[in-house]
Amino acid sequence: MADPMRIRATLKGDTTEVRVLMAHVMETGQRKDAAGATIPAHFIQNVSATHNGKNVLNAYFGPAVSQNPVMNFSFKGGAKGDKVVITWTDNKGDKRTDETAIA
Template sequence: MAEPSRIRTQTSGANTVVRVLMAHEMESGQRKDAAGKLLPAWHITEVTALLNGKPVLRAQWGPGVSRNPLLRFTLKGARSGDKLSVSWTDNRGATRTDEATVA
């Protein structure tokens, strides 16, 4: 999971569409390996987005989200040059934070 999240922004008028591609295996805990043993659950549980240090999104996820999830949301009032930060935490305690500048 050393790969950073890819954050893209696209502004049109007062709205900014944000797309975040997160690199994570997202194992549900229900699949079995070749030996028939269950693979342990490993998935993102919380995602937070901050715009200039102020929270704009908080999501709680579970094991039903696909591998390398793509999150898309719209911000109102974001301006070119604003700093966007996206963080996630998984059920094993790992965290990642990536930043981008609104285009």
């Protein structure tokens, strides 16, 4: 199981701003180790965000997204205390789900 994500959801007016920091190596599959062997690709492919169970954003990452990916987005209609849940899945089938309440 990977390390937890850091999620911050802040209400600004009628818009909820969400920042997510995911802990992941995001290995491209193009680098080589000291022995010259290619390091296999290992990266997050899918990220989905839900607000009170309603899907608000789906993101698809390629290996070109930086290590420990950051993602910002915002949606309308949040209220303080509402639940924002983020789930990612990587190309090896690992997944991680974390949630936060809108502040």
